[in-house]
Amino acid sequence: MKRIIFYSFSLLIASFLTSCNQSSSGENGEKKLTVGVSMLSMQNEFIVNVHDEIEKKAKESDVELITVDAERSALKQIEQVESFIAQGVDAIIMNPCEVEASSPAVTKALAANIPIINVNSETTAKPSAFIGSDDVESARIAMKFIAEKLNGKGNVLMMHGYMGQAAQIKREQGAREVLKQYPGLKLIAHQTAEWDRAKAMALMENWIQSYGNTINAVFAQNDEMGMGAVKALTDAGLKDKVVVVSIDAIPDALQAVQKGTLNATVFQNAEQQGAQAIETAIKIAKGQSYEKETLIPFQLVTKENLAKFMK
Amino acid sequence: MKTLFKPDLTTADKPSRTRLRGLGQYGLLIAFIVVCVVLSLITPRFLTVSNLMIIVTQVSINALLAFGVTFVIITGGIDLSIGSTVAVTGVVAAMFAHPDTYPVIVPVLVGLAAGLLLGAFNGLVITKSKVPPFIVTLGTMTIGRGLALILSKGRPVSNLSDSFNFIGGGQVLGIPTPIIILIVFFIICSVLLRKTVLGRYMYAVGGNEQAAKASGIQLNKVKMVVYTLCGGLAALAGILLTSRITTGQPNAGVGFELDAIAAAIIGGTSTSGGTGTMTGTLIGALLIGVISNGLDLMNVTSYYQQVVMGIIIIGAVVLDSLNQHKNG
Numbered sequence: 001m002k003r004i005i006f007y008s009f010s011l012l013i014a015s016f017l018t019s020c021n022q023s024s025s026g027e028n029g030e031k032k033l034t035v036g037v038s039m040l041s042m043q044n045e046f047i048v049n050v051h052d053e054i055e056k057k058a059k060e061s062d063v064e065l066i067t068v069d070a071e072r073s074a075l076k077q078i079e080q081v082e083s084f085i086a087q088g089v090d091a092i093i094m095n096p097c098e099v100e101a102s103s104p105a106v107t108k109a110l111a112a113n114i115p116i117i118n119v120n121s122e123t124t125a126k127p128s129a130f131i132g133s134d135d136v137e138s139a140r141i142a143m144k145f146i147a148e149k150l151n152g153k154g155n156v157l158m159m160h161g162y163m164g165q166a167a168q169i170k171r172e173q174g175a176r177e178v179l180k181q182y183p184g185l186k187l188i189a190h191q192t193a194e195w196d197r198a199k200a201m202a203l204m205e206n207w208i209q210s211y212g213n214t215i216n217a218v219f220a221q222n223d224e225m226g227m228g229a230v231k232a233l234t235d236a237g238l239k240d241k242v243v244v245v246s247i248d249a250i251p252d253a254l255q256a257v258q259k260g261t262l263n264a265t266v267f268q269n270a271e272q273q274g275a276q277a278i279e280t281a282i283k284i285a286k287g288q289s290y291e292k293e294t295l296i297p298f299q300l301v302t303k304e305n306l307a308k309f310m311k
Numbered sequence: 312m313k314t315l316f317k318p319d320l321t322t323a324d325k326p327s328r329t330r331l332r333g334l335g336q337y338g339l340l341i342a343f344i345v346v347c348v349v350l351s352l353i354t355p356r357f358l359t360v361s362n363l364m365i366i367v368t369q370v371s372i373n374a375l376l377a378f379g380v381t382f383v384i385i386t387g388g389i390d391l392s393i394g395s396t397v398a399v400t401g402v403v404a405a406m407f408a409h410p411d412t413y414p415v416i417v418p419v420l421v422g423l424a425a426g427l428l429l430g431a432f433n434g435l436v437i438t439k440s441k442v443p444p445f446i447v448t449l450g451t452m453t454i455g456r457g458l459a460l461i462l463s464k465g466r467p468v469s470n471l472s473d474s475f476n477f478i479g480g481g482q483v484l485g486i487p488t489p490i491i492i493l494i495v496f497f498i499i500c501s502v503l504l505r506k507t508v509l510g511r512y513m514y515a516v517g518g519n520e521q522a523a524k525a526s527g528i529q530l531n532k533v534k535m536v537v538y539t540l541c542g543g544l545a546a547l548a549g550i551l552l553t554s555r556i557t558t559g560q561p562n563a564g565v566g567f568e569l570d571a572i573a574a575a576i577i578g579g580t581s582t583s584g585g586t587g588t589m590t591g592t593l594i595g596a597l598l599i600g601v602i603s604n605g606l607d608l609m610n611v612t613s614y615y616q617q618v619v620m621g622i623i624i625i626g627a628v629v630l631d632s633l634n635q636h637k638n639g
Contacts, residue, residue: 042460042465043460043561043562044467044562045465045466045467046466048464048465048466085359160613162630163614164615191607191610191611191612191613192613197556197558197560198552198555198556198560198563201555201556202369202603203607204371205365205368206365206604206607206608209356209359209361209362209365209604209608210354210356210607210608210610227556227558231480231555231556232555235480250467251466251469252467252469252558255469255470
């Protein structure tokens with residue numbers, strides 16, 4: 001009896017798994033292109049947006065996609081790319097988890113003669129093509145906005161993402177470059193809130209206890225944290241006195257810019273990144289000419305130009 | 312401190328151990344006070360009414376989770392799924408909390424129901440299958456995370472009504488609502504654990520399962536209740552978090568289970584079951600909150616924060632255990 005239950009249970013799971021998988025064989029005689037996609041984390045809204053665009057464009061071009069979620073683990077990502085190689089896909093799109101640790105995936109794919117495209121962030125090993133934006137630039141734009149708002153003088157706080165991640169390192173670098181140009185701007189404290197809204201809110205509350213009225217501006221390395229900082233400042237009745245800027249332009253942040261609680265955000269074009277990634281993948285797989293590096297520019301979003309970014 | 316049990320308890324009672332617990336708790340309290348004194352000497356901003364309110368507000372979510380997991384650990388179990396439960400219940404509540412849709416009680420009840428359901432699922436699988444709770448709740452943790460992502464399509468659920476946002480972000484008579492919720496549920500959980508038959512059964516089950524069974528306690532029923540309760544408290548934490556940050560986040564609560572378990576263990580709850588108090592757990596949660604707040608105030612870099620936090624957690628437990636041995 002137990003055995004029957006066990007077998008029927010496994011059968012159930014097996015049928016569930018196969019139904020999750022999209023049917024693979026191409027209908028007409030021409031061989032359908034297959035592209036493997038390994039994304040950093042499908043729990044991140046921006047990454048999900050990039051992927052949605054890849055999926056949309058793939059459907060339009062009748063390309064079969066195999067998407068996997070690396071769940072922020074470089075090791076997992078390497079294994080996923082290895083499995084793509086074993087499946088003999090025509091191209092791989094990778095959204096790298098780590099600069100160094102995801103590099104072996106690139107090397108392995110190239111060794112197997114499968115083109116690999118890095119989207120959104122880089123690896124040390126050079127891929128066939130790179131599509132993304134320069135994170136350093138996004139922080140420069142954000143910090144410059146703060147500098148102009150404060151007329152080059154004031155106390156600034158910075159919230160980091162996960163320490164050591166490529167985006168964190170580059171956004172810190174960009175922010176510090178601008179700070180150096182404005183000696184009147186003082187970075188009075190900087191701390192990680194791990195890209196997380198709740199953690200950022202708690203950190204901001206603690207900072208308000210420490211620095212209170214002396215805070216002039218907050219730069220958060222992503223919108224989630226920016227939203228947390230806005231919430232804490234609003235609760236403390238300080239929002240009107242403090243400039244808050246963050247990066248990514250997620251829908252929540254755009255709404256906050258509209259309401260005037262968030263002063264500005266920096267738009268990173270997820271759609272463009274996704275679309276260019278899959279288009280480049282198709283071009284390489286078909287042997288057409290392609291750009292080795294496509295940089296999609298960031299744009300500052302304030303109340304004035306908000307309409308362009310609201311959907 | 313007197314024994315935790317009424318003398319009329321079943322054979323599973325272990326009075327000697329419970330008396331030691333009380334003494335160990337003083338060690339914890341001393342450690343807590345020492346940390347507070349040191350922090351207030353280093354930074355003058357620590358010991359202000361507004362900062363203390365902020366600490367307790369920040370602690371409330373972890374404390375609620377820790378209360379739930381204390382019940383579970385006392386019965387000799389563990390629940391790793393509570394962090395995911397926070398995400399699921401937060402997302403579910405947020406979906407019903409948009410302005411001008413339902414009255415605020417609806418998202419609260421739906422969120423609570425989701426948490427109780429996940430907890431009951433844990434209880435059911437654990438009691439029916441005899442698979443260790445560690446493994447079952449590890450599975451539920453993943454299932455829960457997946458459900459939160461499915462329900463929210465991987466995106467935060469925002470635009471919540473003001474009345475819903477009041478739950479975790481409002482004030483009553485100048486006191487932040489999370490503090491009030493924390494106090495209410497601290498009292499409820501303490502009474503449940505110390506003054507009711509069910510509470511005594513929990514200690515009995517965790518102290519010696521065979522003896523508890525022999526004395527006629529229905530193990531499965533007790534476990535079922537305990538996991539359901541834990542799920543319910545996690546739901547409460549999820550609703551509170553969602554309301555506080557005014558958005559339901561599918562990736563909220565990652566790692567929360569570890570903070571909650573740390574609070575319970577620092578508070579003197581033994582992982583082998585049978586001992587633990589809500590007061591201890593509350594102090595454990597407060598200790599973690601105070602340290603994290605203090606390190607932010609002192610502007611200690613995040614690299615060092617993690618090391619300091621770990622050292623203090625181990626230190627508190629070592630102190631507690633030394634105290635118990637000395638008195639044993």
